[in-house]
Amino acid sequence: MDNASDVVRNLLRGSVDLHVHASPDYVPYTVDIVKLISRAKELGLKAIVLKSHYYPTVALARTLNILMGFEVYGSLTLNYCIGGFNVNAVKVGLKMGAKVIWMPTIDAWNHRHYYREKGGGLSILSIKGDLLPEVEEILGLIADNDLVLATGHLSPSEVSILVNEAVHMGVKRIMVTHPIWGPTLMTGKQITRLVNAGAYIELPLSRLMLTHDASSIEAFIKVIREASPEHCILTSDYGYMIDIDPLGIWFKCLPLLLERGLLPDDLEVMLKRNPLSLISP
Secondary structure (H helix, E strand, O other): OOOHHHHHHHHHOOOEEEEEOOEOOOOOOOOEHHHHHHHHHHHOOOEEEEOOOOOOOHHHHHHHHHHHOOEEEOEEEOOHHHOOOOHHHHHHHHHOOOOEEEOOOOOEHHHHHHOOOOOOOEOOEOOOOOEOHHHHHHHHHHHHOOOEEEOOOOOHHHHHHHHHHHHHOOOOEEEEOOOOOHHHOOOHHHHHHHHHOOOEEEEEHHHHOOOOOOOOHHHHHHHHHHHOHHHEEEEOOEOOOOOOOOOHHHHHHHHHHHHOOOOHHHHHHHHHHHHHHHHOO
């Protein structure tokens, strides 16, 4: 595609990235959040959601909103660093303006088991297989405050239980996190059931750029075609620079999707309309 760069620029204008990692963070990301936002403003992105596995990003997001005049939304990830399924932490986060509540990621039992890490791990289920009371309370807070529930690195079976209960409790904004990646890999039938329940399927482009546990472009296309662009969201989930441009991942990966038959209109839906529907009032 001779005009690939121009096509990507048009697609990014007004887009929303719901999954961004950047420094400062416990992990030494090479993408600096100030530089990333400056580039996002230059390219005309509408908003980003800042995520960390280790700390609530709400205060930083609000500060960046004020200082940089750009829509940055904060989030909270229920890992050990904030006390796991910490109801009080969620209450504080939502009062400060958190937009997305992520279930456990690197501290999920499923994640640790997959990577053969020793000790612990968080599951939403009790030994008897029931949803933990504190998880139910957190789902209630998400529903009452119309926040986004993101499924983190839970197992497919946990995600199914979580989404069903969330819908039952009135949660209207649900994003299933990278279901075509090792620890969270789902079958087509599992993805279809989640879509039918009302969830969006997140497809992070970082999965295409990994040196290990990478997803194939064919897997991306398969999910998008089976679930339809109407039910998918493209994110970056990236914090490491792949070139000088902190948003270079979009310029590397979006043309790959177009070359394999997706239409610009398909990408518009997954980059703009769908993610905007999750964060809009």
